[in-house]
Amino acid sequence: MKEAFQPLFQPLTLANGSTLKNRFVLAPLTHTISNEDGTVSDREVAYMDSRTKGIGLGITAASYTNVEGQAFPGQPSISKDEDIEGLRRIAETIKANGAKAVVQIHHGGVKSLPNLVPNGDVKGPSEVDTLGFFNKEPHHARAMTGDEIQQAIKDFGHATSLAIQAGFDGVEIHGANHYLIHQFFSPYYNRREDMWGEPLRFPMAVVDEVVRVVDEEGPEDFIIGYRFSPEEAESPGITMSRTKCLVDALIEKPLDYLHVSLGDIHSVTREGEYQGEKRISLLLDWIDNRMPLIGVGSIYSGQDVLDAHATGAPLLALGRGLLFDPALVEKIESGREEEIIDYFDPEREDKHQLPEELWQAFAAGHYPSPKKH
Numbered sequence: 001m002k003e004a005f006q007p008l009f010q011p012l013t014l015a016n017g018s019t020l021k022n023r024f025v026l027a028p029l030t031h032t033i034s035n036e037d038g039t040v041s042d043r044e045v046a047y048m049d050s051r052t053k054g055i056g057l058g059i060t061a062a063s064y065t066n067v068e069g070q071a072f073p074g075q076p077s078i079s080k081d082e083d084i085e086g087l088r089r090i091a092e093t094i095k096a097n098g099a100k101a102v103v104q105i106h107h108g109g110v111k112s113l114p115n116l117v118p119n120g121d122v123k124g125p126s127e128v129d130t131l132g133f134f135n136k137e138p139h140h141a142r143a144m145t146g147d148e149i150q151q152a153i154k155d156f157g158h159a160t161s162l163a164i165q166a167g168f169d170g171v172e173i174h175g176a177n178h179y180l181i182h183q184f185f186s187p188y189y190n191r192r193e194d195m196w197g198e199p200l201r202f203p204m205a206v207v208d209e210v211v212r213v214v215d216e217e218g219p220e221d222f223i224i225g226y227r228f229s230p231e232e233a234e235s236p237g238i239t240m241s242r243t244k245c246l247v248d249a250l251i252e253k254p255l256d257y258l259h260v261s262l263g264d265i266h267s268v269t270r271e272g273e274y275q276g277e278k279r280i281s282l283l284l285d286w287i288d289n290r291m292p293l294i295g296v297g298s299i300y301s302g303q304d305v306l307d308a309h310a311t312g313a314p315l316l317a318l319g320r321g322l323l324f325d326p327a328l329v330e331k332i333e334s335g336r337e338e339e340i341i342d343y344f345d346p347e348r349e350d351k352h353q354l355p356e357e358l359w360q361a362f363a364a365g366h367y368p369s370p371k372k373h
């Protein structure tokens with residue numbers, strides 16, 4: 001390995017005492033290839049095996065905590081006892097590759113899909129017409145009742161219990177990308193006038209419930225992470241100033257890491273007080289080494305890894321990079337970073353060894369991707 005990469009192969013011990021063997025993380029990636037009932041498919045196990053080589057922490061695709069919150073076709077479920085056996089296969093597969101296995105727990109809220117949830121009843125913090133996964137036409141979502149909100153919180157706890165039973169090393173609370181927890185934090189999606197209209201109330205209630213279950217049922221070194229989106233395009237939307245309040249609140253919780261969701265790790269603040277400042281630098285400043293932060297976004301090549309490391313983020317997640325080249329980390333480790341496939345080749349279905357559905361999604365341009373250069 002080239003010397004410059006060595007710091008990335010240093011282990012990192014989390015607050016709970018568990019140690020990640022290096023600084024590379026598989027970003028949570030929705031693959032749409034679970035069975036129709038949300039149980040794990042054989043293809044999914046093989047795919048997760050291929051994408052967790054060489055990394056320190058592997059995060060699964062967003063997995064629904066209640067079918068009422070299913071937001072993707074072929075989405076994994078972590079909502080019922082029948083899911084445990086398949087989830088155990090995923091956890092074992094990731095761990096056999098030497099990585100810690102974390103399942104991302106998720107509820108789609110208003111972004112859940114009418115054709116996938118019972119009775120087409122889509123709901124979230126407030127009534128809204130909105131677009132779901134790959135849809136061109138908006139669907140309608142209604143406001144949740146207080147009881148439904150309490151149930152959604154309990155569902156995150158129940159999913160955590162199932163994750164423990166399935167042998168995962170941890171859970172990541174999916175508070176990003178416009179899904180339920182994000183929606184409660186967003187002034188665009190949350191227009192409630194009851195106590196749930198307070199932006200931090202729902203996210204913190206979910207964190208507390210997950211922590212409670214881990215305290216009661218989990219091993220001492222069970223990992224709890226939280227993912228958030230620092231800004232959103234909607235107006236009025238989540239701003240960096242609002243995110244600072246979230247970070248301040250999350251820091252007080254017994255979490256093991258924070259995980260920002262960014263399309264480009266070097267991206268800058270869109271608007272407001274911090275306009276033009278690098279988001280990752282602001283976050284690292286605010287966190288001030290009190291908790292590890294996972295940085296992410298457009299890290300494809302060896303040079304990208306070094307540039308991302310230079311931001312100061314202690315952990316780096318790779319999403320599309322590991323989809324285009326599952327051997328990305330191993331190539332760096334063996335000094336072959338020049339051989340990394342750091343683009344999507346729409347003419348070479350065999351090149352990236354992607355499941356058919358993901359291949360099609362990239363070929364159709366549903367996800368942005370660097371082209372061959």
Ligand SMILES: Cc1cc2nc3c(=O)[nH]c(=O)nc-3n(C[C@H](O)[C@H](O)[C@H](O)COP(=O)(O)O)c2cc1C
Nearest residue numbers: 027028029030061062262263297298318319320367
């Ligand atoms: C195919 C695909 C599926 C994704 N699924 C999820 C998901 O399930 N949960 C999540 O938090 N983010 C998801 N994301 C966002 C990624 O985790 C990541 O933040 C984003 O792709 C930027 O990182 P990258 O440039 O390394 O791909 C997805 C992204 C892609 C491309």
